[in-house]
Amino acid sequence: MTQADVSPSSGGGSDAAAPVIGVRDLDHEYRPQRGKPVLALSNISLDVKRREFLALLGPSGCGKSTLLYLIGGFLPVQKGSISVNGAPVVVPGPDRGVVFQNFALFPWKTVRQNVLYGLEKQGIARKEREERASHYIDMVHLSGFEDNYPSQLSGGMKQRVAIARTLATEPGILLMDEPFGALDSQTRTILQGELLSIWARSPMTVVFVTHDVREAVLLADRVAVMTARPGTVKAIVDTRFPEGMGAEEIMRTREFTERVDALWGMVRSEAVAAGAGGRA
């Protein structure tokens, strides 16, 4: 079986076939100042292909965000390895854009200034900076709000700013840490649809952390289901829908419901193990 899978054409080592992100035998311990270290991730191996949308799905506390922070270079790799485009991850970099659940906007900067910040750090010429900022602000439908401060925006608008700020630097990889987790369900649905259409137009490699099964099935090509702590990859499930299908359309299909049910079955047992069982 494994023999048959390795077809001669894919063995050539072409660029497109090589994983953009490669995680190998990764363990990670939290070492609190007091008390014993806690094993957060155990024996994770995972590949993310170019322009793939991968969701990390699991109960809270399973270490899925930790895995994302490690890929981002925000936490040091302790054991095992992570490579991005063939090079080991050491520090954060503009090749890996990141969007956090709490938006992480600079509250002293306006919408435009927030979006410009990364472009300034990239040393992009002023004229192009301005154009790109306008383009991405427009893409997330915030034209007219350029001079507003984050405190004057709703949660959904804040997350749009954060997405525009990250996309503006045009990273090859987008890391999203429960980006819609702090939003009300209507706003979340709208932003999910927008993310899908943005991704369809400018395909990036996306790693998307969520505990929402429907969100994972709707957005991702593949879903990596993680176990309760210590987090391991329990299964990787293909959830790709044909290209060009919008969010509404996907959610009306029978496959969508079936895949959500199947994944929920896997996640539920982990959620119970993580101590969240009371909520059914």
Added chain:
Amino acid sequence: MSAAASLFSRAAPLLILAALWEFVARAGIVSPGALPALSSVLAVFAGEFSRELFYHTWLSLVRGAIAMAFAIPFGIAAGILIAWYLPVRVVLNPLLQCLYPMPKVALIPLTIIWLGIGNLSKISLIFVGALVPIVMSAYQGARSIEQTLLWTARSLGARESEVLREVLLPAALPEILNGVRTALALAFILIVAGEFVIANNGVGNLINLWGQAGQYPAMFAGVLLISAAGFAVDRAFVALSSRMLAGRQS
């Protein structure tokens, strides 16, 4: 409520107090030595002591301003570096913890011995007193920054020095401004206290001399003037602060 009405409602308690002051003194309920009438205190500002009073108050304020001009940048830099670099924290934090509860006026004799009775000793005293709340606030502000702000800046390509200047400092600014406001109030205390003991000029020295000489209206005028200056500086600073933080509050 109109602006005029709101101004009146805020000023009313002060006006009542002023009227009460005048009445109590005029009616002879207290001796004029203990509390001269407000009108006679205000008359000092137009009288023979006026020039002297304004000149010495000016000297005092310049001292305070010089001390603050050093305390603010030093305090902010120290607080942020203490928060950011462990070795700096290990060295400076114990020092700070000792200095924090110490009554800074207790340093007056020491500053005389070390620095004499000139401007340097008084300015140093105000500097040390003002430094502590500024360092503490910058430290607290920098420590309480959201981790994701720092991570975001790094992932957008900011270098460490840029993260410090462009993210940590502005993120800590609300706390820092609170600390500077506290420091300003402390500075006024230390200006006057220092001049009571170690000066031959300044408004604190005048208040002291006039008190001893029985020039009570003039002494009260000195107290009134430096208090008014303190009030004005505080109001101006609050206005500046809210301007610097404009946009952050919803």
